[in-house]
Amino acid sequence: MGDGTDLWSYLSTEPLWWLTCTLLAYLAADWVSARLRRHPLANPVLIAVCMIALVIQLVGAPYATYFDGAKFIHFLLGPATVALAVPLYSNLPAIRKLAVPMLAALLAGSLTAAGSAVLLSQVLGLPDEVIVSMSPKSTTAPVAIGISEALGGLPSLTAVLVILTGIIGAVAVTPLMNALKVRDWRARGFAVGIAAHGIGTARAFQVSEIAGAFAGIGMALNAILTSILVPIIIALLL
């Protein structure tokens, strides 16, 4: 029995265990999502996060230990952002033609995402540090964490709020757009990229390649604009 405990205490603090857990949880979540024919509620991020959170609570490991292994996957968010140049470039003619509506939607959507988050949080009496952590919620995780840190928010809380926002957007976008009878994949994709960053973009790619490309561009442009807008919004409203 002593050997088993030793082995476990070794494994549970090693990156290998948590890295493998993360990959297996994601594969299982993706399988479930595929089996449910990509139903919006069967979001792979949501399912995988719940599975791992359960394992962590069961074995009583601190998040820092988990992240020490999972950070190798987290790191790939950077190269994945760069990789968005591929769908961007292959859809360049369509994008060039739509520069005006895209820029208008970007400005309106980005302001709404950050402004409404701050105003609503104030109305509901959330503490200031939560409001600051909430403000960049619609932009992609690494960017949002940087903004939150610079403004005195809690980076790990921001990461969670960003992921939750992405999941909410990814779950809501298909039923919402269908209900509004919006059939333009470019508009649908671009909106979900602005409101729900990479998780929304991943959802858009599940539905349509064009929606995915526009979502990726919305997400990239919103990352730039949010990093400029949020400090101004916080200075004005908080």
Add this chain to the structure above:
Amino acid sequence: MLGAIALLLSCQLCGEVIARSLALPVPGPVLGLGLLALLFAIRPGVFACVAPVSRTILAHLSLLFVPAGVGVVANLDLLSENWLAVGAVLVVSTLLALLVSVGTFLMVLRLTGDAHG
């Protein structure tokens, strides 16, 4: 494949160096995205070399958000104290952002002429 990975990382690295040395508000990876797109425009041959690896990464974009998402366990206290308000803000604000974005896009699209896509 290795060449493609090296190129993606190099673009990110250049973006990071430029963003930090010029103290730009734009995040490094986003600048890297721009650099890579610029490279495609200058040397179209690069596209075919990077595209397969990039598509593989993007096909599993969801996976990359899992480690940060699990951070929910580190913030359980703060979240459980304010779960109703936080949940309401996230849902309402995200729906508003979706509606305003798609509405603006379609309205301006109609004003500028392109009717169908």
